[in-house]
Amino acid sequence: MRLVIARCSVDYIGRLTAHLPPATRLLLVKSDGSVSIHADDRAYKPLNWMSPPCRLEEQPGVWTVINKAGEELRITIDEVLHDSSHELGVDPGLVKDGVEADLQRLLAEHITTLGEGYTLVRREYPTAIGPVDILCKDAAGGTVAVEIKRRGEIDGVEQLTRYLELLNRDPLLAPVSGVFAAQQIKPQASVLALDRGIRCVTLNYDALRGIDDSDGKLF
Template sequence: MVKGDGAVLVHSDGGSYKPLNWMSAPCTLTVSAPVEEEAAEGIIEIWTVKAAKTNDCLVIRLSEVYLDHNEELGIDPGLIKDGVEAHLQELLAEQVTQILGEGWTLIRREYPTAIGPVDLLVRDAQGLPVAIEVKRRGGIDGVEQLTRYLELMSRDPLLEGLRGIFAAQEISKQARTLATDRGIESLILDYDAMRGMDDADSRLF
């Protein structure tokens, strides 16, 4: 197999997933005719694959071609990371009532502070302000970050009674313990359910 990026892979007849040998891109492929002795052994073509940054070289000798097929896959769209913090923040902002409860309302996304914006500022059912920091994987650093936001924001008399929620798809045990010690609530976000791809209420477990 010769890939679009120049990589060459040699697979077994059994169709195994992992190639028997390969040369990763960047590399160059040169096709040449066999010498007389190789031709006498039934070799019809020689592929020489050389790595661009090292002296590695892969030599492939072909004795028979059963099928030569080219599959156009189109333009490479690039790697698109799904479920990043921006996606989670946007979905949570849209579903404040569904996730946090009746009476909860969104005040603003990216609420500014002197050290950067907190992801969400909302009001709970009692009308008290709540700052929410959203992460894909919640660690101690995220809790420390939210703590700094809360310290600054609590100086604003308009945000009297402010508290925090640390929201993530996964939250480490250490981060959860630290959040509890700081008076911060932890919230696990179900990304698939939030984007309508999974109904959490219909699952058996």
């Protein structure tokens, strides 16, 4: 990535025209060929930019960025205050925290979140139509199938219903009850689950991680 701080003006010439009068700005040139112009505000959003594929032509005092449609981003540079290049390498990408796999692992580790006396049988219990997120036993020894979602919607209830129909055909497991667990459960999903005898449990991700600061909350 190349970082240039310069006093410059910018003109966009294409389907629309736009002009930025002279000011000190940050110019970003990335390895994918994109060029963006930033002010010292607006968070991440640039004042103007040219997305790849495009090419940068540098001449004394003028940068011209041209995309495949022939549109131009013309940067007239009056003074360069800083110019440096940095090799960032390949970015591994965003790793989301709190996805369903994380919820499943944490709930399995803290299975008594579902109730006192619950014990884990296994995660990803295999069936002919796909794995059940968690199979466990309740305090009375009954089998419980748990479907886990970040956002609980009707489709998740339908999915758990199919698992329950299949699992209850197995005499070694039946009767099997269901728990629909999610960080947030839509009202329509709650109604459908109740109608089908499925219990809904709202999961607190931070509490499962052991960092729920309930003492520090006003409400």
